[in-house]
Amino acid sequence: MAKIKYIEFNGTEHEADVANGLSVMEGAIQNDIPGIDADCGGGMSCATCHVYINDDEWFKKLPEKEMGEDDMLDQAFEPKPNSRLSCQLIVSDDLEGLTVHMPEKQV
Amino acid sequence: MIKTDVVIIGAGPTGLFCAHQLGIIGLKCEIVDNLDKIGGQCIELYPDKPIYDIPAVPKCTGEELTNNLIEQIKPFNFNFHLSDRVQELKNENNKWLVKTLNGKEFETPNIVIAGGVGSFEPRKFPTKSAEKYDGKSVLYSIKDKTIFKDKSVVIFGGGDSALDWAIELSNSSKVTLVHRRDEFRGAPASVQKIKELSDNKTINLITKYSIKDVKGNGSLESVEIKSETGESKVIKADYVLGFFGLIMQLGPIAEWGLNLDKKTIPVNTENFETNKKGIFAIGDICTYPGKLKLILSGFHEGALAARGCFKYARPDEKYRFEFTTASSTIKDRLGVKE
Numbered sequence: 001m002a003k004i005k006y007i008e009f010n011g012t013e014h015e016a017d018v019a020n021g022l023s024v025m026e027g028a029i030q031n032d033i034p035g036i037d038a039d040c041g042g043g044m045s046c047a048t049c050h051v052y053i054n055d056d057e058w059f060k061k062l063p064e065k066e067m068g069e070d071d072m073l074d075q076a077f078e079p080k081p082n083s084r085l086s087c088q089l090i091v092s093d094d095l096e097g098l099t100v101h102m103p104e105k106q107v
Numbered sequence: 108m109i110k111t112d113v114v115i116i117g118a119g120p121t122g123l124f125c126a127h128q129l130g131i132i133g134l135k136c137e138i139v140d141n142l143d144k145i146g147g148q149c150i151e152l153y154p155d156k157p158i159y160d161i162p163a164v165p166k167c168t169g170e171e172l173t174n175n176l177i178e179q180i181k182p183f184n185f186n187f188h189l190s191d192r193v194q195e196l197k198n199e200n201n202k203w204l205v206k207t208l209n210g211k212e213f214e215t216p217n218i219v220i221a222g223g224v225g226s227f228e229p230r231k232f233p234t235k236s237a238e239k240y241d242g243k244s245v246l247y248s249i250k251d252k253t254i255f256k257d258k259s260v261v262i263f264g265g266g267d268s269a270l271d272w273a274i275e276l277s278n279s280s281k282v283t284l285v286h287r288r289d290e291f292r293g294a295p296a297s298v299q300k301i302k303e304l305s306d307n308k309t310i311n312l313i314t315k316y317s318i319k320d321v322k323g324n325g326s327l328e329s330v331e332i333k334s335e336t337g338e339s340k341v342i343k344a345d346y347v348l349g350f351f352g353l354i355m356q357l358g359p360i361a362e363w364g365l366n367l368d369k370k371t372i373p374v375n376t377e378n379f380e381t382n383k384k385g386i387f388a389i390g391d392i393c394t395y396p397g398k399l400k401l402i403l404s405g406f407h408e409g410a411l412a413a414r415g416c417f418k419y420a421r422p423d424e425k426y427r428f429e430f431t432t433a434s435s436t437i438k439d440r441l442g443v444k445e
Binding site for chain 2 (some may be wrong): 037039041043045046047048064070071074075077078079080081104107
Protein backbone atom coordinates (compact mmCIF):
# COMPACT_ATOMS: atom_id res chain seq x y z
CA MET A 1 0.00 0.00 0.00
CA ALA A 2 1.22 3.50 -0.79
CA LYS A 3 -0.31 6.94 -0.47
CA ILE A 4 -0.24 8.56 -3.91
CA LYS A 5 -0.99 12.21 -4.48
CA TYR A 6 -2.63 13.20 -7.77
CA ILE A 7 -2.65 16.88 -8.68
CA GLU A 8 -4.95 18.07 -11.43
CA PHE A 9 -3.80 20.71 -13.93
CA ASN A 10 -5.91 23.31 -12.10
CA GLY A 11 -4.12 22.52 -8.82
CA THR A 12 -6.83 20.39 -7.20
CA GLU A 13 -5.16 17.73 -5.07
CA HIS A 14 -6.39 14.19 -4.46
CA GLU A 15 -4.86 11.54 -2.26
CA ALA A 16 -5.48 7.83 -2.49
CA ASP A 17 -4.22 4.75 -0.70
CA VAL A 18 -3.40 2.43 -3.54
CA ALA A 19 -2.87 -1.27 -2.96
CA ASN A 20 0.41 -2.86 -3.97
CA GLY A 21 0.29 -4.39 -7.43
CA LEU A 22 -2.18 -1.89 -8.86
CA SER A 23 -0.90 0.79 -11.21
CA VAL A 24 -0.93 4.48 -10.39
CA MET A 25 -3.47 4.75 -13.24
CA GLU A 26 -5.78 2.17 -11.61
CA GLY A 27 -5.46 4.03 -8.31
CA ALA A 28 -6.89 7.12 -10.00
CA ILE A 29 -9.66 5.29 -11.87
CA GLN A 30 -10.83 3.28 -8.85
CA ASN A 31 -10.98 6.40 -6.72
CA ASP A 32 -12.77 8.48 -9.38
CA ILE A 33 -9.93 10.95 -9.58
CA PRO A 34 -10.37 13.08 -12.71
CA GLY A 35 -7.58 13.86 -15.16
CA ILE A 36 -6.54 10.34 -16.14
CA ASP A 37 -8.59 8.79 -18.94
CA ALA A 38 -6.86 5.43 -19.55
CA ASP A 39 -8.83 4.75 -22.72
CA CYS A 40 -7.08 1.48 -23.49
CA GLY A 41 -7.35 0.17 -19.93
CA GLY A 42 -3.65 -0.16 -19.23
CA GLY A 43 -2.33 -1.72 -22.44
CA MET A 44 0.25 0.97 -23.15
CA SER A 45 -1.51 1.68 -26.41
CA CYS A 46 -3.23 5.04 -25.95
CA ALA A 47 -1.19 7.62 -23.94
CA THR A 48 -4.25 8.92 -22.08
CA CYS A 49 -2.96 8.13 -18.57
CA HIS A 50 -0.06 10.55 -19.05
CA VAL A 51 1.36 12.21 -15.91
CA TYR A 52 4.34 14.38 -15.03
CA ILE A 53 6.70 13.54 -12.18
CA ASN A 54 7.77 17.02 -11.21
CA ASP A 55 10.07 15.93 -8.38
CA ASP A 56 13.36 15.00 -10.02
CA GLU A 57 14.37 12.68 -7.15
CA TRP A 58 11.14 10.74 -7.56
CA PHE A 59 11.51 10.62 -11.35
CA LYS A 60 14.93 8.96 -10.97
CA LYS A 61 13.68 6.61 -8.27
CA LEU A 62 10.86 5.17 -10.38
CA PRO A 63 11.52 2.00 -12.36
CA GLU A 64 12.88 2.90 -15.80
CA LYS A 65 10.61 3.07 -18.81
CA GLU A 66 10.21 -0.17 -20.65
CA MET A 67 10.36 -0.45 -24.40
CA GLY A 68 7.42 1.27 -25.99
CA GLU A 69 6.54 3.72 -23.23
CA ASP A 70 8.46 6.60 -24.83
CA ASP A 71 6.96 5.71 -28.23
CA MET A 72 3.51 6.07 -26.71
CA LEU A 73 4.50 9.28 -24.91
CA ASP A 74 5.40 10.79 -28.31
CA GLN A 75 1.68 10.64 -28.94
CA ALA A 76 0.60 12.14 -25.62
CA PHE A 77 -0.65 15.67 -25.05
CA GLU A 78 2.40 17.88 -24.36
CA PRO A 79 4.95 15.26 -23.35
CA LYS A 80 7.97 16.50 -21.39
CA PRO A 81 11.21 14.85 -20.25
CA ASN A 82 9.52 14.03 -16.90
CA SER A 83 6.48 12.41 -18.50
CA ARG A 84 5.37 8.89 -17.61
CA LEU A 85 2.41 6.70 -18.40
CA SER A 86 0.74 6.04 -15.08
CA CYS A 87 -0.40 2.57 -16.20
CA GLN A 88 3.26 1.55 -16.19
CA LEU A 89 3.91 2.69 -12.60
CA ILE A 90 3.13 -0.30 -10.42
CA VAL A 91 2.47 0.54 -6.79
CA SER A 92 4.58 -0.93 -4.01
CA ASP A 93 5.48 0.30 -0.53
CA ASP A 94 8.42 2.07 -2.18
CA LEU A 95 6.05 4.51 -3.87
CA GLU A 96 4.70 5.86 -0.55
CA GLY A 97 4.37 9.63 -0.96
CA LEU A 98 4.69 9.77 -4.75
CA THR A 99 3.10 12.84 -6.32
CA VAL A 100 1.99 12.88 -9.95
CA HIS A 101 0.81 15.94 -11.86
CA MET A 102 -1.80 15.63 -14.56
CA PRO A 103 -1.46 17.42 -17.92
CA GLU A 104 -4.00 20.02 -19.05
CA LYS A 105 -5.84 17.27 -20.88
CA GLN A 106 -5.36 13.71 -22.09
CA VAL A 107 -6.98 13.86 -25.53
CA MET B 108 -32.11 4.58 -47.80
CA ILE B 109 -30.77 1.13 -46.91
CA LYS B 110 -33.17 -1.03 -44.89
CA THR B 111 -31.51 -3.57 -42.65
CA ASP B 112 -32.02 -5.53 -39.43
CA VAL B 113 -29.03 -4.06 -37.60
CA VAL B 114 -26.52 -1.25 -38.06
CA ILE B 115 -23.25 -2.01 -36.29
CA ILE B 116 -21.10 0.95 -35.39
CA GLY B 117 -17.48 -0.17 -35.26
CA ALA B 118 -15.63 -2.82 -37.25
CA GLY B 119 -13.32 -3.96 -34.46
CA PRO B 120 -13.26 -7.58 -33.27
CA THR B 121 -16.40 -7.14 -31.17
CA GLY B 122 -18.44 -5.63 -34.00
CA LEU B 123 -17.20 -8.29 -36.42
CA PHE B 124 -18.12 -11.19 -34.17
CA CYS B 125 -21.51 -9.65 -33.43
CA ALA B 126 -22.04 -9.53 -37.21
CA HIS B 127 -21.17 -13.23 -37.32
CA GLN B 128 -23.73 -14.01 -34.64
CA LEU B 129 -26.36 -11.99 -36.51
CA GLY B 130 -25.60 -13.93 -39.66
CA ILE B 131 -25.89 -17.21 -37.81
CA ILE B 132 -29.37 -16.36 -36.54
CA GLY B 133 -30.45 -15.13 -39.97
CA LEU B 134 -30.31 -11.36 -39.58
CA LYS B 135 -28.75 -8.83 -41.95
CA CYS B 136 -26.49 -6.01 -40.90
CA GLU B 137 -24.52 -3.05 -42.21
CA ILE B 138 -21.21 -2.12 -40.56
CA VAL B 139 -19.96 1.46 -40.33
CA ASP B 140 -16.45 2.44 -39.23
CA ASN B 141 -14.58 5.71 -39.08
CA LEU B 142 -11.27 4.09 -40.05
CA ASP B 143 -10.41 3.29 -43.66
CA LYS B 144 -9.86 -0.36 -42.79
CA ILE B 145 -11.51 -3.17 -40.86
CA GLY B 146 -10.18 -4.18 -37.43
CA GLY B 147 -10.56 -1.25 -35.02
CA GLN B 148 -7.98 -0.92 -32.26
CA CYS B 149 -6.48 -4.29 -33.23
CA ILE B 150 -5.46 -3.01 -36.63
CA GLU B 151 -4.82 0.62 -35.74
CA LEU B 152 -3.00 0.31 -32.44
CA TYR B 153 -1.36 -3.09 -32.38
CA PRO B 154 -1.47 -4.94 -35.74
CA ASP B 155 1.88 -6.65 -35.01
CA LYS B 156 1.58 -7.15 -31.26
CA PRO B 157 0.76 -10.70 -30.21
CA ILE B 158 -2.43 -11.30 -28.24
CA TYR B 159 -2.33 -14.27 -25.85
CA ASP B 160 -5.83 -14.40 -24.40
CA ILE B 161 -8.17 -15.33 -27.22
CA PRO B 162 -9.74 -18.66 -26.17
CA ALA B 163 -8.26 -21.61 -28.05
CA VAL B 164 -5.82 -19.33 -29.91
CA PRO B 165 -2.56 -19.45 -27.93
CA LYS B 166 -1.06 -16.52 -29.82
CA CYS B 167 -2.08 -14.24 -32.68
CA THR B 168 -1.48 -10.67 -33.76
CA GLY B 169 -4.14 -7.97 -34.05
CA GLU B 170 -3.92 -8.30 -37.82
CA GLU B 171 -4.30 -12.10 -37.79
CA LEU B 172 -7.27 -11.88 -35.46
CA THR B 173 -8.90 -9.34 -37.75
CA ASN B 174 -8.26 -11.40 -40.87
CA ASN B 175 -9.72 -14.50 -39.26
CA LEU B 176 -12.84 -12.65 -38.19
CA ILE B 177 -13.29 -11.23 -41.69
CA GLU B 178 -12.94 -14.77 -43.05
CA GLN B 179 -15.48 -16.03 -40.53
CA ILE B 180 -18.21 -13.59 -41.65
CA LYS B 181 -17.48 -13.84 -45.37
CA PRO B 182 -20.42 -16.22 -46.06
CA PHE B 183 -22.89 -13.52 -45.01
CA ASN B 184 -21.66 -10.86 -47.49
CA PHE B 185 -22.34 -7.97 -45.13
CA ASN B 186 -21.60 -4.45 -46.35
CA PHE B 187 -18.89 -2.35 -44.77
CA HIS B 188 -19.07 1.45 -44.85
CA LEU B 189 -15.51 2.52 -44.04
CA SER B 190 -14.08 6.02 -43.57
CA ASP B 191 -17.56 7.05 -42.50
CA ARG B 192 -19.14 7.83 -39.18
CA VAL B 193 -22.67 7.57 -37.86
CA GLN B 194 -23.62 11.12 -37.15
CA GLU B 195 -27.34 11.27 -36.39
CA LEU B 196 -29.97 8.95 -34.98
CA LYS B 197 -33.68 9.60 -35.08
CA ASN B 198 -36.48 7.37 -33.86
CA GLU B 199 -39.56 7.08 -36.05
CA ASN B 200 -42.30 4.47 -35.53
CA ASN B 201 -40.01 2.18 -33.57
CA LYS B 202 -37.38 2.32 -36.30
CA TRP B 203 -34.06 4.09 -36.08
CA LEU B 204 -33.16 6.39 -38.94
CA VAL B 205 -29.39 6.56 -39.14
CA LYS B 206 -27.41 9.20 -41.03
CA THR B 207 -23.67 9.10 -41.65
CA LEU B 208 -21.16 11.85 -42.23
CA ASN B 209 -20.89 10.88 -45.90
CA GLY B 210 -24.66 11.14 -46.29
CA LYS B 211 -25.62 7.46 -46.19
CA GLU B 212 -28.98 6.67 -44.61
CA PHE B 213 -30.20 3.48 -42.97
CA GLU B 214 -33.53 2.39 -41.55
CA THR B 215 -33.21 -0.27 -38.87
CA PRO B 216 -34.91 -1.51 -35.70
CA ASN B 217 -31.51 -2.14 -34.07
CA ILE B 218 -28.22 -0.35 -33.62
CA VAL B 219 -25.26 -2.07 -32.02
CA ILE B 220 -22.58 0.31 -30.80
CA ALA B 221 -19.29 -1.56 -30.83
CA GLY B 222 -17.30 1.62 -30.94
CA GLY B 223 -14.35 0.81 -28.68
CA VAL B 224 -13.49 4.08 -27.01
CA GLY B 225 -14.94 6.17 -29.80
CA SER B 226 -13.64 7.08 -33.21
CA PHE B 227 -10.00 7.58 -34.03
CA GLU B 228 -8.98 11.11 -34.83
CA PRO B 229 -5.53 12.60 -35.31
CA ARG B 230 -4.02 14.21 -32.22
CA LYS B 231 -3.64 17.91 -32.85
CA PHE B 232 -1.07 20.48 -31.75
CA PRO B 233 -1.64 21.71 -28.19
CA THR B 234 -1.05 25.32 -29.28
CA LYS B 235 -4.20 27.41 -29.60
CA SER B 236 -2.75 29.51 -32.41
CA ALA B 237 -2.56 26.41 -34.65
CA GLU B 238 -6.37 26.11 -34.70
CA LYS B 239 -6.71 29.18 -36.92
CA TYR B 240 -4.81 27.43 -39.72
CA ASP B 241 -6.29 23.96 -39.14
CA GLY B 242 -7.10 22.29 -42.45
CA LYS B 243 -5.44 25.07 -44.48
CA SER B 244 -1.74 25.26 -43.63
CA VAL B 245 -1.70 23.23 -40.40
CA LEU B 246 -2.46 19.65 -41.41
CA TYR B 247 -2.66 16.24 -39.73
CA SER B 248 -3.01 14.15 -42.86
CA ILE B 249 -2.10 14.60 -46.50
CA LYS B 250 -4.57 14.29 -49.33
CA ASP B 251 -2.72 16.08 -52.11
CA LYS B 252 1.05 16.21 -51.84
CA THR B 253 1.46 18.52 -54.83
CA ILE B 254 0.48 21.55 -52.71
CA PHE B 255 3.85 21.29 -50.93
CA LYS B 256 5.97 21.67 -54.08
CA ASP B 257 8.76 24.25 -53.56
CA LYS B 258 7.27 25.21 -50.17
CA SER B 259 8.78 25.23 -46.68
CA VAL B 260 7.23 22.38 -44.73
CA VAL B 261 7.81 21.76 -41.03
CA ILE B 262 6.90 18.24 -39.92
CA PHE B 263 6.45 17.24 -36.27
CA GLY B 264 6.57 13.66 -34.99
CA GLY B 265 8.78 10.60 -34.68
CA GLY B 266 6.69 7.76 -36.05
CA ASP B 267 6.39 6.27 -39.50
CA SER B 268 3.96 8.89 -40.85
CA ALA B 269 6.28 11.74 -39.90
CA LEU B 270 9.39 10.00 -41.25
CA ASP B 271 7.80 8.74 -44.45
CA TRP B 272 6.39 12.14 -45.35
CA ALA B 273 9.65 13.91 -44.44
CA ILE B 274 11.49 11.57 -46.85
CA GLU B 275 8.85 11.82 -49.57
CA LEU B 276 8.43 15.60 -49.45
CA SER B 277 12.18 16.25 -49.29
CA ASN B 278 12.27 15.59 -53.05
CA SER B 279 10.34 18.72 -53.89
CA SER B 280 10.00 20.82 -50.71
CA LYS B 281 12.23 22.38 -48.08
CA VAL B 282 11.59 20.03 -45.17
CA THR B 283 12.31 20.51 -41.48
CA LEU B 284 11.60 17.55 -39.19
CA VAL B 285 11.11 18.31 -35.49
CA HIS B 286 10.85 15.62 -32.83
CA ARG B 287 10.74 15.82 -29.03
CA ARG B 288 13.56 13.31 -28.46
CA ASP B 289 16.56 11.73 -30.21
CA GLU B 290 14.98 8.33 -30.72
CA PHE B 291 12.38 7.68 -33.38
CA ARG B 292 9.71 5.00 -33.25
CA GLY B 293 9.52 4.67 -37.04
CA ALA B 294 10.92 1.74 -39.00
CA PRO B 295 14.74 1.44 -38.66
CA ALA B 296 15.26 1.84 -42.42
CA SER B 297 13.33 5.13 -42.41
CA VAL B 298 15.27 6.38 -39.39
CA GLN B 299 18.51 5.55 -41.24
CA LYS B 300 17.28 7.41 -44.34
CA ILE B 301 16.32 10.46 -42.27
CA LYS B 302 19.82 10.54 -40.74
CA GLU B 303 21.37 10.38 -44.24
CA LEU B 304 19.13 13.17 -45.52
CA SER B 305 20.01 15.22 -42.48
CA ASP B 306 23.77 14.58 -42.89
CA ASN B 307 23.73 15.70 -46.51
CA LYS B 308 21.57 18.71 -45.58
CA THR B 309 18.58 17.68 -47.71
CA ILE B 310 16.38 18.02 -44.66
CA ASN B 311 16.78 20.06 -41.51
CA LEU B 312 16.47 17.70 -38.53
CA ILE B 313 15.82 19.22 -35.10
CA THR B 314 15.40 16.97 -32.07
CA LYS B 315 14.51 17.66 -28.44
CA TYR B 316 12.25 20.49 -29.55
CA SER B 317 8.47 20.79 -29.63
CA ILE B 318 6.00 23.32 -31.00
CA LYS B 319 5.50 26.58 -29.15
CA ASP B 320 3.53 28.79 -31.50
CA VAL B 321 2.56 29.30 -35.12
CA LYS B 322 2.75 32.78 -36.57
CA GLY B 323 1.33 34.49 -39.58
CA ASN B 324 -0.65 37.37 -40.83
CA GLY B 325 -3.62 35.88 -42.60
CA SER B 326 -1.47 33.14 -44.04
CA LEU B 327 1.01 31.06 -42.10
CA GLU B 328 4.54 32.45 -42.06
CA SER B 329 6.56 30.66 -39.42
CA VAL B 330 6.52 28.23 -36.55
CA GLU B 331 8.24 28.78 -33.22
CA ILE B 332 9.69 25.76 -31.45
CA LYS B 333 11.02 25.35 -27.93
CA SER B 334 13.61 23.04 -26.42
CA GLU B 335 13.34 21.14 -23.17
CA THR B 336 15.50 23.81 -21.54
CA GLY B 337 13.42 26.69 -22.83
CA GLU B 338 15.42 27.95 -25.83
CA SER B 339 13.32 28.83 -28.82
CA LYS B 340 13.81 28.98 -32.57
CA VAL B 341 11.68 30.36 -35.35
CA ILE B 342 11.47 28.47 -38.64
CA LYS B 343 9.93 29.78 -41.84
CA ALA B 344 6.93 27.63 -42.72
CA ASP B 345 4.31 27.60 -45.45
CA TYR B 346 2.86 24.38 -44.04
CA VAL B 347 3.07 22.69 -40.65
CA LEU B 348 2.30 18.98 -40.42
CA GLY B 349 1.68 17.11 -37.17
CA PHE B 350 1.86 13.32 -36.91
CA PHE B 351 1.27 12.38 -33.27
CA GLY B 352 -0.81 9.28 -33.79
CA LEU B 353 -4.50 8.96 -33.15
CA ILE B 354 -6.67 9.68 -30.18
CA MET B 355 -10.11 8.29 -29.53
CA GLN B 356 -13.07 10.63 -29.24
CA LEU B 357 -16.56 9.55 -28.29
CA GLY B 358 -17.86 12.05 -30.85
CA PRO B 359 -21.55 12.08 -31.81
CA ILE B 360 -22.36 9.00 -29.63
CA ALA B 361 -22.42 11.41 -26.68
CA GLU B 362 -25.35 13.27 -28.24
CA TRP B 363 -27.82 10.43 -28.72
CA GLY B 364 -29.42 10.63 -25.29
CA LEU B 365 -27.74 7.49 -24.01
CA ASN B 366 -26.85 7.18 -20.35
CA LEU B 367 -23.10 7.65 -20.04
CA ASP B 368 -20.65 6.75 -17.30
CA LYS B 369 -17.52 8.74 -18.15
CA LYS B 370 -16.85 7.57 -21.71
CA THR B 371 -18.75 4.29 -21.42
CA ILE B 372 -22.38 3.28 -21.88
CA PRO B 373 -24.16 1.35 -19.12
CA VAL B 374 -26.02 -1.73 -20.38
CA ASN B 375 -27.96 -4.60 -18.90
CA THR B 376 -26.16 -7.91 -19.08
CA GLU B 377 -29.13 -9.87 -20.40
CA ASN B 378 -28.97 -8.48 -23.94
CA PHE B 379 -26.61 -5.49 -23.71
CA GLU B 380 -29.35 -3.01 -24.48
CA THR B 381 -28.79 0.59 -23.37
CA ASN B 382 -31.42 2.90 -21.88
CA LYS B 383 -32.74 3.36 -25.45
CA LYS B 384 -34.86 0.60 -26.92
CA GLY B 385 -33.13 -1.01 -29.87
CA ILE B 386 -29.72 0.49 -29.14
CA PHE B 387 -27.20 -2.00 -27.82
CA ALA B 388 -23.61 -1.42 -26.71
CA ILE B 389 -20.89 -4.07 -26.62
CA GLY B 390 -17.11 -4.27 -26.23
CA ASP B 391 -14.91 -1.62 -24.63
CA ILE B 392 -17.60 1.05 -24.91
CA CYS B 393 -20.12 -0.70 -22.63
CA THR B 394 -20.00 -0.96 -18.88
CA TYR B 395 -21.74 -3.11 -16.26
CA PRO B 396 -20.75 -4.54 -12.88
CA GLY B 397 -17.70 -6.73 -13.42
CA LYS B 398 -16.96 -5.49 -16.94
CA LEU B 399 -13.59 -6.62 -18.31
CA LYS B 400 -12.14 -4.86 -21.34
CA LEU B 401 -11.14 -8.11 -23.00
CA ILE B 402 -11.78 -9.14 -26.59
CA LEU B 403 -13.32 -12.39 -25.35
CA SER B 404 -15.83 -10.43 -23.26
CA GLY B 405 -16.73 -8.45 -26.38
CA PHE B 406 -17.46 -11.71 -28.23
CA HIS B 407 -19.82 -12.86 -25.49
CA GLU B 408 -21.53 -9.48 -25.40
CA GLY B 409 -21.97 -9.51 -29.18
CA ALA B 410 -23.56 -12.96 -29.11
CA LEU B 411 -26.16 -11.86 -26.57
CA ALA B 412 -26.81 -8.50 -28.22
CA ALA B 413 -27.47 -10.33 -31.51
CA ARG B 414 -30.28 -12.31 -29.83
CA GLY B 415 -31.56 -9.01 -28.39
CA CYS B 416 -31.72 -7.62 -31.93
CA PHE B 417 -33.71 -10.64 -33.13
CA LYS B 418 -36.67 -9.67 -30.96
CA TYR B 419 -37.07 -6.28 -32.70
CA ALA B 420 -36.09 -7.43 -36.19
CA ARG B 421 -38.48 -10.41 -36.22
CA PRO B 422 -41.22 -9.44 -33.74
CA ASP B 423 -43.54 -12.18 -35.00
CA GLU B 424 -41.01 -14.99 -34.81
CA LYS B 425 -39.72 -16.86 -31.84
CA TYR B 426 -35.96 -17.13 -31.60
CA ARG B 427 -34.88 -20.74 -31.44
CA PHE B 428 -31.47 -21.63 -30.03
CA GLU B 429 -29.40 -23.85 -32.34
CA PHE B 430 -25.84 -25.17 -32.49
CA THR B 431 -23.69 -24.59 -35.57
CA THR B 432 -22.59 -28.23 -35.37
CA ALA B 433 -26.11 -29.56 -35.72
CA SER B 434 -28.36 -27.04 -37.47
CA SER B 435 -28.87 -27.47 -41.20
CA THR B 436 -30.40 -23.97 -41.35
CA ILE B 437 -27.21 -22.47 -39.98
CA LYS B 438 -25.11 -24.56 -42.33
CA ASP B 439 -27.15 -23.22 -45.24
CA ARG B 440 -26.54 -19.68 -44.03
CA LEU B 441 -22.82 -20.42 -43.85
CA GLY B 442 -22.92 -22.00 -47.30
CA VAL B 443 -21.44 -25.20 -45.92
CA LYS B 444 -21.86 -28.21 -48.19
CA GLU B 445 -21.88 -31.66 -46.62
